[in-house]
Amino acid sequence: MPDRKSFSFSLFLDKDLNKKKNKEKSNSIRTAESMRVFVYLIVFFSFFDLFTQLPIMSPFAESLGAAPFLTGLAVGMYSFSNTIGNILSGFLTDKKGAFGVLVSGLLLTGTALLLYHLAFDAWSLLAIRFVHGLLAGLIVPAAFTYLANAAEDQKKGKGAAISGAFVGLAAIIGPAFSGIVASRTSETTVLTSTAVVLLLLGILSLLFLRPETEESSNEKEEVPITIRFFFQHASVVKAFIGAFLLMFSQGVLAYMLPLKVLNLGFDTQTSGMLLSIFGIVAILVFVSPINKVFDHLKPKWTLAFGMTVMGASLLFISLSEAITLLYLCMGLYGIGFAFLFPSINSLLVHAVPPAHRGKAYGYFYAFFSLGVVAGSGVTGMLALTANEGFVFTGLVLITAAAGSLLKEPPVIKSPPQS
Structure with a gap:
């Protein structure tokens, strides 16, 4: 049976070891946060x-x-x-x-x-x-x-x-x-x-940046997948459509908002200020305690809410004839944007395993790029007026929001193998 001295020394070593482990863990967390x-x-x-x-x-x-x-x-x-x-x-x-x-x-x-x-x-x-x-x-x-x-x-x-x-x-x-x-x-x-x-x-x-993907590569489940998987998984498809429509509406705003402002008798500087309002409101939502809602509510609900608010704001812009109302509408658009962007990211991250998130984000941001071009291109091709462009885009967003809440097909458990 060990004496009291050896027991105390062992307890001291355990405490010292725990302190070192906690310190290493704390340093690791700070390093990860810095990166x-x-x-x-x-x-x-x-x-x-x-x-x-x-x-x-x-x-x-x-x-x-x-x-x-x-x-x-x-x-x-x-x-x-x-x-x-x-x-x-x-x-x-x-x-x-x-x-x-x-x-x-x-x-x-x-x-x-x-x-x-x-x-x-x-x-x-x-x-x-x-x-x-x-x-x-x-x-x-x-x-x-x-x-x-x-x-x-x-x-x-x-x-x-x-x-x-x-x-x-x-x-x-x-x-x-x-x-x-x-x-x-x-x-x-x-x-x-x-x-x-x-x-x-x-x-x-x-x-300074650590290649963390290499460290965790052994933990990834290397399952070969086809491109078809990304377009068959309901959550991934919603993320792609959300990304496209998010930037589609941005393209319409960039094209139509200056025309709307000029028709009301204001200059291009006013258009820039209106676009800044939407960005400021979005940032306030992003960095406020509201951002915790994205970890507590399912992304499909925050996506539908964000898309609906964006669509409604565009419809209100088409009806607004006072510059004050336009500022309020752009603030509302900023709220919708702030809910939609994290939602489509969350849908993608939770649906795709780490080993294939690169391809998923590649397609995701490809839809971003296409959305900007399509927004101004489609409304221009249809020869819509500024108000008609806002109504058209607003209705598309609200319809997509309703469609996103329809019953989904069964989730694909494992990606189809090539």
């Missing part, structure tokens, strides 16, 4: 890159002598190649890991942005736009896959809301920064500034 914050920063600047282009690309194309058709093509070329880049990123992320794709995307996109200095006519600009969009498409699916795999299961909804706040912040700051800097210097100065930041983030990622 998530860093990836949120990457998400911000990847969308910042997108939004800074909006006010300057048309004038830049015209300054190179582009005809109206080529100017429109130059603007749309980025979204076209970005869609390809998103899908490519998804496959590479699942095969090579999110870390490698993320770092490569940052460094390559930063380099591509410097190529705008070499544009000498419309055709060279088109080629650069294609390369830029393709390489920039690598970043976002890899970043969101990294975040989804790093987050605790019970906090994935809140995590999606926080990432949405960074996207909204980029939507507010990006165009304003771009417009101010381009008016005082040039369009290439804006693009070069973004290039420097992305290159710096790429270098810092190599130094």
